Amino acid sequence: MPSPDWNARFSDSEYAYGTEPNEFLVQQAFRVSGPVLSIAEGEGRNAAYLASNGHCVHAVDGSAVGLAKAVKLADQNGVQISTEVSDLSDYEPAENAFGSIISIYAHLDGSIRRRLYPLLAKALKPGGILILEAYSENQIGRGTGGPGDVDLLMSCSKIENEFVGLETVCLHEIEREVHEGKFHTGMASVIQYVGRKAE
Template identity: 55%
Template sequence: MWDERYADDEFAYGTEPNDFLAEHSGMLSGPVLSLAEGEGRNAVFLASLGLEVVGVDGSAVGLAKAQKLAALKGVSIQTTVVDLETYTPPANFFGAAVSISAHLPSQARKRLHRLVAQSIKPGGLIMLEGYSQAQINRNTGGPKDPDMLLTRADMEQEFPGFEVLLSREVEREVIEGKFHTGLASVVQFIGKRKEK
């Protein structure tokens, strides 16, 4: 499905970074792991700030476009095609991990979040935005399976070794290409891995 979605010359979710990520990007240190990176808009933005970025995604087509976008903007990013349901990132390696609209079935998401938490160095951040369960009846983006939608409580539970810096569910205008456009309900979460 994702290879198909990314096959057009047009960028499905645009080329600008996610607003929430852009607003809080000054908190991040590298290297940054970007989950479900797709066509590269977030990784390329972070690289433009001088951060080393590793973008992972299940779509080779999307990541090829990510590399093209990086070349166009004059930055370098690393990309790796992975299945997020089985991916294991290296432990204690990343200064931060970013998860923007990385929607998975809840069991796969919990597994991934546990491993991502371990991949972030002490003092490093997880920064996440995804559609909340209140998004289910809206046609402004996100999965239609309630099991793939988020709650604040889930995020707080799935990153237990992290100090919660921000955790909220908000309604906001999301303008990200033709698939994410309009008023949306999202969960936003920033956590800092405790030093021990």
């Protein structure tokens, strides 16, 4: 299955993944401190939520169309976010700059993850946390969301091997109902991860 044309997917007036924040992020929001970096933020549902909680949020995505909708959504929620159009294959966040990093359904090629994930760990301030939810390898064939390429899907072992420099706070694979717009709908197998940078 080819990767979506994200500008085309986000060009509709409807929000492809809805406007409500990710459920796992909401559950873990008590851990979040700012400033926050959200990678592959898309149309802004998670960034707007975190900004509404009083955090300074920087949203990065490869789609200018998606980020324009993110700014609009934040405005509708009475908050502001900063945005940056960047291809994650060569994105380099500043070191020791963020209290939290959010990765919600950012399905990346293994080669991109192995370059980017250590940089994300370095981008956290001491004691900072990273929150991730992504479809697992066992999501293949379910038809309820996510890419069809196993390399783009996550596993607990991939997390352990690729997030160098973070202590695991939470890491598991579970099945749960996901209802996030028209592209993420139904019972799904997901990886949920929280990692912390040492003080």
